[in-house]
Amino acid sequence: MNYLKIFSVVLILGLLIGCGDKKEDSQTKNETKKTETTPTVKQYFTVTSVESPSGKGESPNFTWDENGKKMSMKDLKGKIVLINLWATWCGPCKKEIPDLITINNELKDKNFAMLGIQIFQRSGQQSLDDFLKTTPLSYTVLDGNQELVNAFNTALGKQIEGIPTTIIVNGEGKVVEDVIGTRDKAGFMALINKHLK
Numbered sequence: 001m002n003y004l005k006i007f008s009v010v011l012i013l014g015l016l017i018g019c020g021d022k023k024e025d026s027q028t029k030n031e032t033k034k035t036e037t038t039p040t041v042k043q044y045f046t047v048t049s050v051e052s053p054s055g056k057g058e059s060p061n062f063t064w065d066e067n068g069k070k071m072s073m074k075d076l077k078g079k080i081v082l083i084n085l086w087a088t089w090c091g092p093c094k095k096e097i098p099d100l101i102t103i104n105n106e107l108k109d110k111n112f113a114m115l116g117i118q119i120f121q122r123s124g125q126q127s128l129d130d131f132l133k134t135t136p137l138s139y140t141v142l143d144g145n146q147e148l149v150n151a152f153n154t155a156l157g158k159q160i161e162g163i164p165t166t167i168i169v170n171g172e173g174k175v176v177e178d179v180i181g182t183r184d185k186a187g188f189m190a191l192i193n194k195h196l197k
Contacts, residue, residue, distance in 0.1 A: 044118075044129075045141070046065070047062050048063050048064055048065060049062065050145075050147045053151060053154050056155065056157035057157075058175070059155055059169040059173045060151035061074050066140070076169075077173055078111065079111050079112055080113075080171065080192060081112075081114070081115065082112070083114075083115045083166070083167040084096075084100060084165075085160065085164060085165040085166070085167070086117070086118060086119070087120050087163055088126045088128060089121075089125040090163050090164065093164040096182050096188075097135065097137065099185040099188060100116070100137075104138050105138055107196075110196060111196065112192070112196060113140075115139065115140050115142060117143075117144040117148070118141070118142070119145075119148070119163065162181070164181065164182060165178065166191070170195050176195055177191045
């Protein structure tokens with residue numbers, strides 16, 4: 001009879017412990033499901049359409065879908081816009097990113113906007129997704145295309161032959177500065193301050 005009591009107690013304890021484990025497993029599964037269904041926030045947006053400018057000096061109008069909202073260069077009218085053309089494989093491009101982040105953070109409350117547009121991406125190079133996982137940027141990042149490059153060629157009146165290329169567009173949508181090559185914070189600010197009111 002003592003064996004029967006001991007067996008019953010062990011059986012009951014085993015069931016209680018087993019039920020606790022199942023509850024914990026169920027909680028873990030629910031947490032996993034919540035994690036899997038949480039939408040990821042995109043760190044960059046793809047250029048969806050491009051309107052070529054009518055001639056040299058006019059900024060092209062291009063659009064992108066930013067978290068469900070259609071955005072375009074026209075939406076930035078009235079602001080000084082710094083456009084930085086770059087690529088993940090470009091060492092000089094990556095070198096100036098910390099200064100661009102600092103400038104964007106310092107001017108976020110001013111009449112200013114910054115766009116980093118990836119162009120000339122090479123196959124086999126680090127993807128924009130992977131790059132932004134390790135180097136998050138504080139400004140809007142767009143994945144450009146050849147049509148956009150061609151539109152900027154028209155706007156500049158010359159071929160974009162190298163990156164980084166930085167373009168400043170004034171509040172009226174006119175290209176007022178373009179420089180090829182790396183700049184530091186002081187160099188960028190000298191260009192911006194000529195036009196920022």
